[in-house]
Amino acid sequence: MIERILQANPRLANWLYGYTPPERGTVILVHRRVYIVPTRLGLMFAATLAVLLIGSINYSLSLGFALTFLLAGLGLAGMVHTARNLARIAVSAGRAEPVFAGESAQFRLYLDGRGAFDRPSILARHAASGAQLVVDVPAGGAAEVVLPVPAARRGWLALGRVMLETRFPLGLFRAWSYLEPEARCLVYPRPERSPLPPYTGEAAAGVLHAPTPGSDDFAGLRGYQRSDSPRHVAWKAVARSDKLLTKQFAGDAAAELWLDARLLPAGLDLEARLSRMAGWVLAADRAGAHYGLRLPGVELLPSRGDTHRAACLQALALVQPA
Amino acid sequence: MTPLPHPLAPEQRAASVRDLSWLIAALVLVIAPHAMRAPWWLTLLTLCLYGWRMYFALNRAPLPSRWLVLGVTVVAMLGVWIEFRTLFGRQPGILLLMLFSGLKLLETRSHRDAAMTAFLGYFLVITNFLYTQTIPTALAMGAALYLITATLIGFSAPQRAPRANLRTAALLLAHAAPAGLALFLLFPRVHGPLWGLPQDAYAAMTGLSDTMSPGNIASLAQSDAIAFRAEFQGSSPPSAQRYWRGPVLWDFDGRTWSVGPAFMVEFNEPRGGRARYRYEVVLEPHNRHWLFALETAASLPERSRMSFDGQILASGPVRARMRYELSSVIAPEPQVTENPGTLRRALRLPQGFNPRASALAAQWRAASGDDAEVLARAIAFLRQGGFVYTLEPPLLGTHAVDEFLFTTKQGFCENFAGSFAFLMRAAGIPARVVTGYQGGDLNSVDSIVTVRQSDAHAWVEAFVSGRGWVRIDPTAAAVPGRVEAGLARAVPQTSALPLMMRPELEWLRAVRDRWEAMAHKWNVWVLGYNPDRQRDLMSSIGFRDADWRTLTATLFTFLGAMTLVLLAWSLRRLSRPDPVQRAWRAFCRKLARRGLERAPNEGPRDYATRAARALPAARRGILRIGALYIGLRYGRHASAAGVARLRRMVRELRLT
Numbered sequence: 017m018i019e020r021i022l023q024a025n026p027r028l029a030n031w032l033y034g035y036t037p038p039e040r041g042t043v044i045l046v047h048r049r050v051y052i053v054p055t056r057l058g059l060m061f062a063a064t065l066a067v068l069l070i071g072s073i074n075y076s077l078s079l080g081f082a083l084t085f086l087l088a089g090l091g092l093a094g095m096v097h098t099a100r101n102l103a104r105i106a107v108s109a110g111r112a113e114p115v116f117a118g119e120s121a122q123f124r125l126y127l128d129g130r131g132a133f134d135r136p137s138i139l140a141r142h143a144a145s146g147a148q149l150v151v152d153v154p155a156g157g158a159a160e161v162v163l164p165v166p167a168a169r170r171g172w173l174a175l176g177r178v179m180l181e182t183r184f185p186l187g188l189f190r191a192w193s194y195l196e197p198e199a200r201c202l203v204y205p206r207p208e209r210s211p212l213p214p215y216t217g218e219a220a221a222g223v224l225h226a227p228t229p230g231s232d233d234f235a236g237l238r239g240y241q242r243s244d245s246p247r248h249v250a251w252k253a254v255a256r257s258d259k260l261l262t263k264q265f266a267g268d269a270a271a272e273l274w275l276d277a278r279l280l281p282a283g284l285d286l287e288a289r290l291s292r293m294a295g296w297v298l299a300a301d302r303a304g305a306h307y308g309l310r311l312p313g314v315e316l317l318p319s320r321g322d323t324h325r326a327a328c329l330q331a332l333a334l335v336q337p338a
Numbered sequence: 339m340t341p342l343p344h345p346l347a348p349e350q351r352a353a354s355v356r357d358l359s360w361l362i363a364a365l366v367l368v369i370a371p372h373a374m375r376a377p378w379w380l381t382l383l384t385l386c387l388y389g390w391r392m393y394f395a396l397n398r399a400p401l402p403s404r405w406l407v408l409g410v411t412v413v414a415m416l417g418v419w420i421e422f423r424t425l426f427g428r429q430p431g432i433l434l435l436m437l438f439s440g441l442k443l444l445e446t447r448s449h450r451d452a453a454m455t456a457f458l459g460y461f462l463v464i465t466n467f468l469y470t471q472t473i474p475t476a477l478a479m480g481a482a483l484y485l486i487t488a489t490l491i492g493f494s495a496p497q498r499a500p501r502a503n504l505r506t507a508a509l510l511l512a513h514a515a516p517a518g519l520a521l522f523l524l525f526p527r528v529h530g531p532l533w534g535l536p537q538d539a540y541a542a543m544t545g546l547s548d549t550m551s552p553g554n555i556a557s558l559a560q561s562d563a564i565a566f567r568a569e570f571q572g573s574s575p576p577s578a579q580r581y582w583r584g585p586v587l588w589d590f591d592g593r594t595w596s597v598g599p600a601f602m603v604e605f606n607e608p609r610g611g612r613a614r615y616r617y618e619v620v621l622e623p624h625n626r627h628w629l630f631a632l633e634t635a636a637s638l639p640e641r642s643r644m645s646f647d648g649q650i651l652a653s654g655p656v657r658a659r660m661r662y663e664l665s666s667v668i669a670p671e672p673q674v675t676e677n678p679g680t681l682r683r684a685l686r687l688p689q690g691f692n693p694r695a696s697a698l699a700a701q702w703r704a705a706s707g708d709d710a711e712v713l714a715r716a717i718a719f720l721r722q723g724g725f726v727y728t729l730e731p732p733l734l735g736t737h738a739v740d741e742f743l744f745t746t747k748q749g750f751c752e753n754f755a756g757s758f759a760f761l762m763r764a765a766g767i768p769a770r771v772v773t774g775y776q777g778g779d780l781n782s783v784d785s786i787v788t789v790r791q792s793d794a795h796a797w798v799e800a801f802v803s804g805r806g807w808v809r810i811d812p813t814a815a816a817v818p819g820r821v822e823a824g825l826a827r828a829v830p831q832t833s834a835l836p837l838m839m840r841p842e843l844e845w846l847r848a849v850r851d852r853w854e855a856m857a858h859k860w861n862v863w864v865l866g867y868n869p870d871r872q873r874d875l876m877s878s879i880g881f882r883d884a885d886w887r888t889l890t891a892t893l894f895t896f897l898g899a900m901t902l903v904l905l906a907w908s909l910r911r912l913s914r915p916d917p918v919q920r921a922w923r924a925f926c927r928k929l930a931r932r933g934l935e936r937a938p939n940e941g942p943r944d945y946a947t948r949a950a951r952a953l954p955a956a957r958r959g960i961l962r963i964g965a966l967y968i969g970l971r972y973g974r975h976a977s978a979a980g981v982a983r984l985r986r987m988v989r990e991l992r993l994t
Contacts, residue, residue: 078471137497187490
């Protein structure tokens with residue numbers, strides 16, 4: 017219920033969590049953002065102390081008092097140490113590689129301890145998905161956390177709220193803090209396996225046939241270019257000479273394949289269309305084709321290689337619904 | 339979506355072999371002192387349970403079923419019951435707790451269970467204090483506490499090196515100490531107990547009793563335990579005058595002298611006297627009402643009363659170490675009147691006992707003109723009777739006084755005192771037996787008189803007309819060395835003496851003196867810290883008549899301040915930039931004073947270049963600082979020498 021109230025009142029949420037999303041750059045968890053409450057174990061510890069105190073009074077045990085009070089001091093020191101384990105930690109988000117819808121986006125967070133002491137047992141938990149990981153931040157160093165967040169829909173997936181929590185050193189207190197580093201991951205449409213569209217006469221210029229899937233007839237080798245997919249590198253040839261060579265296939269040389277939204281059958285909704293087109297991009301890339309992408313308002317000229325493939329998929333991912 | 343199990347929740351984390359090893363090590367340290375008091379089978383069983391748990395952990399075997407654990411529990415409880423015939427006393431209760439630590443381990447699966455077992459360890463620590471609260475015990479239990487703390491830290495950081503966890507435990511305890519000390523000093527103390535304690539709660543306390551039958555005091559005198567300590571303001575009286583008065587025995591049934599009924603009187607300060615002493619007594623608990631005072635008390639301790647026969651009684655049994663102040667006067671003006679009922683009681687004798695002694699007393703009475711003459715005859719009889727002073731007198735029959743005086747002639751102070759009082763009463767002189775302590779060691783280190791159970795003594799007070807109650811020590815009369823030189827010289831070498839009382843071990847006594855001086859400080863300041871001391875402390879820092887509200891307020895103020903100090907500490911290292919950054923900032927400030935502020939988006943290289951262009955005179959220095967800073971901050975090899983050079987260059991940079 018509290019969640020719902022906070023969702024309806026973002027300003028209240030911002031005040032409560034101590035930040036205004038999204039947070040650019042490195043987020044430093046200042047003390048005000050670190051919350052702390054006793055754990056269930058902490059309450060049991062308190063109950064234990066109460067019994068020890070009563071016993072000490074009843075039997076007039078001076079050392080019993082000393083023990084009880086030292087333990088109470090330990091609880092107090094433990095509270096400060098628990099908060100310290102989290103406070104002033106610097107969190108920055110790393111790059112998240114694009115994924116397809118239905119997969120998990122791998123968000124990277126770097127927790128920098130920024131101090132001469134280590135910060136063991138810090139839990140990072142993604143609020144929305146529940147993805148979580150416990151890391152030890154070494155003294156004077158940083159720890160990497162990879163949070164696998166399910167990517168359901170295409171487009172930009174923002175990381176959203178992350179909670180950091182720790183119970184170190186005594187487990188009597190639980191300190192936590194919320195943060196929302198600016199990190200996003202591109203989610204491509206879920207690719208649908210389907211045959212490539214037939215060659216259309218439109219891209220004419222001397223092209224007589226379009227390659228069909230599977231017709232990867234080996235045609236020869238050429239020098240490697242940076243945009244070539246590693247899948248097409250002729251590794252056997254590389255082993256013989258020490259030059260990188262790329263395999264060329266029969267279709268490559270001549271065909272220019274246009275992946276055009278207009279080729280799709282009518283009646284498909286937008287997401288289904290984008291899924292099929294993503295499938296085409298993958299198939300064309302696998303086939304080593306020279307392909308272009310045409311969407312309403314977007315046109316990517318035919319090319320090949322990983323960069324081109326990524327550009328095509330990004331264009332598909334970011335199509336705005338009409 | 340159902341939430342995933344929380345990876346930091348202790349109930350989700352299985353206790354590993356490492357966790358259990360730490361826990362068991364801590365528990366073994368805690369139960370070690372108990373093992374000396376527990377029946378051997380129980381210690382063995384507990385250790386076997388620990389070992390059994392380790393076996394399961396090492397072999398990754400599933401833990402034994404609940405029924406098996408329950409069976410072990412029942413058998414062990416039966417064993418305790420057979421040993422003590424009860425489960426609810428203090429001793430059986432503690433032994434059961436020790437046993438439960440093993441049984442709880444057998445149920446320990448998660449970190450939560452393990453933490454509960456560690457908390458059980460805290461209870462076991464405190465039960466050790468029920469038996470002894472000496473400095474060695476405190477040190478051993480401090481070590482156990484340290485180990486338990488490191489164990490708990492290990493639960494929170496299972497991947498961390500044990501040495502790092504030990505270091506954190508030390509740091510935590512160091513941070514806990516000030517708050518612990520403040521709580522110890524300022525937490526409003528109340529006098530315990532809050533409710534009735536088990537019957538055997540005070541069984542271990544030794545001391546004089548309210549009756550005296552042959553052998554009582556002799557057995558007490560073989561104990562080296564401390565009865566009380568006294569610290570005199572100024573000089574202390576010589577050993578021969580240190581008669582510490584305790585219970586007064588009135589009623590004799592032929593064998594046993596006992597205290598009998600008593601009533602309280604108003605305290606009248608004695609007048610005159612040869613010398614006055616002010617002193618403070620730290621009395622070990624003995625579970626009786628009486629307090630000990632050098633005769634004759636000239637003032638009463640707080641919350642105490644005086645009985646008709648001069649005993650000082652506390653308001654309740656002394657069950658915790660107690661500190662009181664009073665003063666005494668030696669040989670005050672005598673009080674020559676006494677209640678006739680009391681005098682009649684001091685003459686009463688049982689019929690049909692000790693005919694020879696009665697006859698002797700009657701003979702003295704017939705031959706003497708007054709009480710003083712009878713007394714003189716009696717003392718002469720003892721002095722010339724060839725009596726032997728021994729800790730192990732022969733057993734006596736029905737006519738104990740007759741046998742001692744005429745047949746065996748060997749006895750301890752109780753025989754001398756009892757027989758002398760009998761003779762006095764038989765001769766018509768009111769007499770009573772006084773028990774207490776005589777002498778005590780004067781510690782050469784801190785000038786405190788330590789009185790042990792081995793100083794227990796009994797003597798007689800007789801009411802002599804015109805002189806009031808007069809102390810007569812028949813033991814001193816018969817064996818003068820006892821009072822002059824203490825028990826050690828008076829008893830023949832063959833008798834079994836406590837080790838420390840043997841004269842040849844003088845050096846050992848010197849070591850003991852030093853140790854006991856320290857132990858005394860410990861007793862007064864740590865163990866004897868009570869509501870009275872707390873009031874004294876508060877008034878010494880300016881709070882007169884501090885009640886619990888003042889204490890609580892002071893306490894919370896201190897704890898709040900303490901927490902703030904700790905918080906400041908926790909941020910200290912973080913808010914200080916590293917030396918390279920500090921030097922760079924100093925450099926930026928220097929340039930800013932010349933109107934060259936660094937733009938927020940300006941990198942060090944651009945900034946240095948711009949500054950060098952603006953200040954051509956310092957061009958070289960500025961560019962070198964910029965390059966060095968970049969090298970130190972972003973380069974691979976930052977050396978301490980490089981940092982020092984950067985700091986020096988920034989310091990020496992002249993921009994004029």
